[in-house]
Amino acid sequence: MTGFQLLIWIGALVTLAGVVGLMATAYSAWKLRQSKLSDEDMRRALQKAVAFNMAALFAAVLGLMMVIIGIALR
Numbered sequence: 001m002t003g004f005q006l007l008i009w010i011g012a013l014v015t016l017a018g019v020v021g022l023m024a025t026a027y028s029a030w031k032l033r034q035s036k037l038s039d040e041d042m043r044r045a046l047q048k049a050v051a052f053n054m055a056a057l058f059a060a061v062l063g064l065m066m067v068i069i070g071i072a073l074r
Contacts, residue, residue: 004074011066018060025053 032045 002074004070007070008067008074011063011068011070013063014066015060015063018056018058018063021056021059022053025049025056028052 029046029049032042032049037045
């Protein structure tokens with residue numbers, strides 16, 4: 001296995017982790033919406049969810065870039 005093939009597989013795993021994180025964020029936001037929290041508590045919880053969502057999105061994009069670079073340089 002060459003280095004670029006390894007880059008492709010690592011990128012695919014990073015992308016998969018990012019997508020799982022995005023799905024987890026969507027589920028947690030759905031559960032928050034179902035709960036009967038006050039506006040202030042809901043705002044605090046959603047701010048944490050937004051931060052996690054951005055991190056998961058960054059991981060997914062970074063993984064896809066790794067895959068594309070690995071394919072292009074292979």
